[in-house]
Amino acid sequence: MASLDLKTSRSIPEAISRIATLSSPCSACSVRQLTICAALEERELSEISAILSRLELEPGDPLFFEGEPARHLFNVTAGAVKIYKLLADGRRQMTGFLFPGDFLGLANDETYAYSATAITKTWVCRFPRGKLENLLKRFPKMERRLFAMASHELAVAQEQMLLLGRKTAREKIASFLLMLSGRAVRRGQMDNPVSVPMTRADIGDFLGLTTETVSRTFTQLRKSGMIALLPGGKVRLEDRSRLEEMAEGT
Amino acid sequence: MASLDLKTSRSIPEAISRIATLSSPCSACSVRQLTICAALEERELSEISAILSRLELEPGDPLFFEGEPARHLFNVTAGAVKIYKLLADGRRQMTGFLFPGDFLGLANDETYAYSATAITKTWVCRFPRGKLENLLKRFPKMERRLFAMASHELAVAQEQMLLLGRKTAREKIASFLLMLSGRAVRRGQMDNPVSVPMTRADIGDFLGLTTETVSRTFTQLRKSGMIALLPGGKVRLEDRSRLEEMAEGT
DNA sequence: CGGGAAGTTGAAGAGCGTCAAAAGTAGTGG
DNA sequence: CCACTACTTTTGACGCTCTTCAACTTCCCG
Numbered sequence: 001m002a003s004l005d006l007k008t009s010r011s012i013p014e015a016i017s018r019i020a021t022l023s024s025p026c027s028a029c030s031v032r033q034l035t036i037c038a039a040l041e042e043r044e045l046s047e048i049s050a051i052l053s054r055l056e057l058e059p060g061d062p063l064f065f066e067g068e069p070a071r072h073l074f075n076v077t078a079g080a081v082k083i084y085k086l087l088a089d090g091r092r093q094m095t096g097f098l099f100p101g102d103f104l105g106l107a108n109d110e111t112y113a114y115s116a117t118a119i120t121k122t123w124v125c126r127f128p129r130g131k132l133e134n135l136l137k138r139f140p141k142m143e144r145r146l147f148a149m150a151s152h153e154l155a156v157a158q159e160q161m162l163l164l165g166r167k168t169a170r171e172k173i174a175s176f177l178l179m180l181s182g183r184a185v186r187r188g189q190m191d192n193p194v195s196v197p198m199t200r201a202d203i204g205d206f207l208g209l210t211t212e213t214v215s216r217t218f219t220q221l222r223k224s225g226m227i228a229l230l231p232g233g234k235v236r237l238e239d240r241s242r243l244e245e246m247a248e249g250t
Numbered sequence: 251m252a253s254l255d256l257k258t259s260r261s262i263p264e265a266i267s268r269i270a271t272l273s274s275p276c277s278a279c280s281v282r283q284l285t286i287c288a289a290l291e292e293r294e295l296s297e298i299s300a301i302l303s304r305l306e307l308e309p310g311d312p313l314f315f316e317g318e319p320a321r322h323l324f325n326v327t328a329g330a331v332k333i334y335k336l337l338a339d340g341r342r343q344m345t346g347f348l349f350p351g352d353f354l355g356l357a358n359d360e361t362y363a364y365s366a367t368a369i370t371k372t373w374v375c376r377f378p379r380g381k382l383e384n385l386l387k388r389f390p391k392m393e394r395r396l397f398a399m400a401s402h403e404l405a406v407a408q409e410q411m412l413l414l415g416r417k418t419a420r421e422k423i424a425s426f427l428l429m430l431s432g433r434a435v436r437r438g439q440m441d442n443p444v445s446v447p448m449t450r451a452d453i454g455d456f457l458g459l460t461t462e463t464v465s466r467t468f469t470q471l472r473k474s475g476m477i478a479l480l481p482g483g484k485v486r487l488e489d490r491s492r493l494e495e496m497a498e499g500t
Numbered sequence: 501c502g503g504g505a506a507g508t509t510g511a512a513g514a515g516c517g518t519c520a521a522a523a524g525t526a527g528t529g530g
Numbered sequence: 531c532c533a534c535t536a537c538t539t540t541t542g543a544c545g546c547t548c549t550t551c552a553a554c555t556t557c558c559c560g
Contacts, residue, residue, distance in 0.1 A: 085412045087499040093412040106401050113405040140390065147397045150404060151356050155363040157407035162335045162343040164414035165458030169548070200507060208415030210549060215508055231557090249337040419516070450539065460517055465540055 024049040031077050034101025034187065036146045044139055051131040057118035063104070065115045070107030072126045076100050079122025080197045083114045084205065094206035095157075097180075097198060100187055103149055105129075120197050164208045167249065172207040173217045175247040177227065177235060193228075193236035274299040281327050284351025284437065286396045294389055301381040307368035313354070315365045320357030322376050326350050329372025330447045333364045334455065344456035345407075347448060350437055353399055355379075370447050414458045417499065422457040423467045425497040427477065427485060443478075443486035 024046040026037055037048060054077075057063070063074055066085060081098040095114055098104055104116055107129075136143040163175055181194045189195075196203075200211040200218075207214070218235075221227045226243055228236040237243055274296040276287060287298060304327075307313070313324055316335060331348040345364055348354055354366055357379075386393040413425055431444045439445075446453075450461040450468075457464070468485075471477045476493055478486040487493055 085408060087412070087416060089499050091416045091499060093415040095408040095411050106404065108398070108402045108405045114408055137390075140387075143393070143397070147393070147400065148358070150397065150400050152358045154356065154400060154404055154407060155358045157404060157411065158335060158345040158364055160411055161345050161407065161414055162337070164411055165343045165455075166337060166341040199505095205415075211507075212509085212550085213548060215506095216548095219508075249339050249341060449537095461539080462518080462541085463516060465538095466516095469540075 025054075029077065031075075031101040031187075035075055035103060036142050036149065037075075038145060039141055040139065044142075047135060051135065052125045052127050055124050055126055057122040057124065059118055059120050061118045061122075063116035063118065063124065064112050066112055068112050069110055070105060070112045071129055073103070073105035073129055073132055074116070074127070075125040076102045076104070077123045077125060079124075080119040081116055081122055081124075082119050082198065082202055082206075083116045085114050092205045093208070094202060095160075096153075097202075097206065099183060103146070106150060119202070167247075169207075169209055169213050169217045170220065171246055171249055172209065173203075173214065173221060174226075174243045176203065176207060177237060178240075178243055178247055181237060192240070193230055193234040196233050196235050275304075279327065281325075281351040281437070285325055285353060286392050286399065287325075288395060289391055290389065294392075297385060298377075301385065302375045302377050305374050305376055307372040307374065309368055309370055311368045311372075313366035313368065313374065314362050316362055318362050319360055320355060320362045321379055323353070323355035323379055323382055324366070324377070325375040326352045326354070327373045327375060329374075330369040331366055331372055331374075332369050332448065332452055332456075333366045335364050342455045343458070344452060345410075346403075347452075347456065349433060353396070356400060369452070417497075419457075419459055419463050419467045420470065421496055421499055422459065423464065423471060424476075424493045426453065426457060427487060428490075428493055428497055431487060442490075443480055443484040446483050446485050 024042065026032060026045040026049045027042065029037065032038060037045065040048070052075075057079070063081065064070075064072070076098050078100050081102075081104065082094055083096045083098065083104060084092050084094045086092050097119070098116075105112065107113060136146065163172055167175065177194060177196075180196060181191045184194060185191045198206075200214045203209075204211045204214045209217075218227070218229060222229055226237075226239045226246075228238055230236055274292065276282065276295040276299045277292065279287065282288060287295065290298070307329070313331065314320075314322070326348050328350050331352075331354065332344055333346045333348065333354060334342050334344045336342050347369070348366075355362065357363060386396065413422055417425065427444060427446075430446060431441045434444060435441045448456075450464045453459075454461045454464045459467075468477070468479060472479055476487075476489045476496075478488055480486055
């Protein structure tokens with residue numbers, strides 16, 4: 001699994017190497033157009049840059065835990081992050097997987113509503129909450145962009161509720177693979193094969209299934225010729241239209 | 251609308267006492283403090299008032315359907331609304347129940363991501379999307395308030411994912427009743443008994459269960475003395491702490 | 501290589517869904 | 531005011547999907 005992300009993140013060193021020559025490291029940011037920093041001027045970027053810290057996380061490193069005071073907001077620039085909530089007895093629900101360009105840490109009250117952990121080697125920009133809020137007041141464009149992203153998250157969450165509440169295991173897995181593929185495209189990557197950097201247990205906790213059911217369902221889709229399981233945690237979609245039908249329940 | 255210049259009213263009773271003398275119907279709005287119109291000046295309220303239509307809906311009346319061009323945003327002022335998504339074969343997932351003070355119609359692309367229907371006799375304020383957006387640009391306080399509400403929705407959605415993906419039928423029903431109770435309190439109503447204006451089928455589609463399972467689970471909770479089913483769609487919570495434990499899976 | 505985590509597969513069982521029917525409730529009109 | 535209808539809710543019997551528990555295999559990373 002880990003080897004797979006090394007591949008996807010191969011362009012990071014290049015980006016870093018360019019940092020020194022630019023006025024703001026953000027100018028070289030490969031995910032800028034995807035996130036809150038889109039459409040900002042160079043001068044504004046340097047102000048953003050001044051308040052953030054860049055962190056490098058190893059697989060399994062936590063960003064924060066549910067219930068903690070929400071002191072920071074984060075922006076994923078490379079790698080993958082999982083966010084989840086727990087029940088008292090340890091049952092876990094992933095509420096999202098985050099990839100480059102995704103934003104996390106919005107807190108309604110003063111504490112995080114979920115925990116966040118790096119899945120692979122991951123780079124994030126970390127913003128102190130108060131400082132970012134001050135900046136947002138001065139850059140309405142950025143605030144509106146953040147609102148739009150939250151609004152998008154809301155639509156994604158509703159789609160996920162439909163999946164969790166009403167789809168079968170096969171439909172869930174099909175939807176999941178298509179979602180990963182679609183998001184890869186939006187980040188400018190190949191749509192197929194799709195990189196699946198998380199474990200079966202993580203996928204299960206995302207889809208409301210057990211690891212065993214996830215594994216069995218992958219096998220089932222493989223045997224019916226709809227997908228191929230490639231080494232390095234990659235999955236090739238062999239019949240996208242049938243997967244799409246399956247995902248919609250037809 | 252003629253203008254009567256008043257200072258911002260901070261306390262609700264104070265505001266209500268002034269209703270008769272005020273120009274904008276929004277001044278008398280009982281849910282103002284709960285929604286996007288909180289903390290606006292009288293002059294701003296009258297501008298809001300100028301762009302909205304007030305609609306009265308009968309049970310079953312649609313507000314809009316998934317996929318339709320998102321021309322309006324809505325604010326519930328009285329009654330109850332259900333929002334839901336459908337699969338091709340008719341399977342349905344409620345993504346929320348909305349009560350006075352709640353906001354709906356945010357659309358990421360140009361179309362609604364879900365359908366919305368009145369459950370009971372309902373009053374809403376309807377805002378043309380473009381006009382409201384213009385107003386938001388001029389009233390950053392309101393835009394920030396809307397953002398905060400969307401952010402809250404996001405946290406609620408994540409809680410619902412935890413419920414849908416990982417809770418048992420009993421835990422789901424317990425969580426549901428406690429949620430209704432908590433929201434009633436936030437609207438200034440009694441926390442117990444809780445009013446349950448939606449059908450068993452609607453509840454099932456909200457919790458990822460069938461009507462039969464919802465009904466059986468209600469019966470089970472009633473027989474174990476945790477709730478009482480009252481006429482008129484009311485439920486009395488007989489043992490809140492046990493319900494809370496159950497909702498959290500302990 | 502070797503050890504531990506992750507993934508796969510099997511068998512058995514539980515929880516919830518499905519199908520069916522009865523009982524309760526609300527609205528309508530004679 | 532009651533009968534009629536249609537819908538909602540409840541209850542029962544049965545079945546299926548997914549979970550649980552367990553063993554085995556594969557894949558990494560040191």
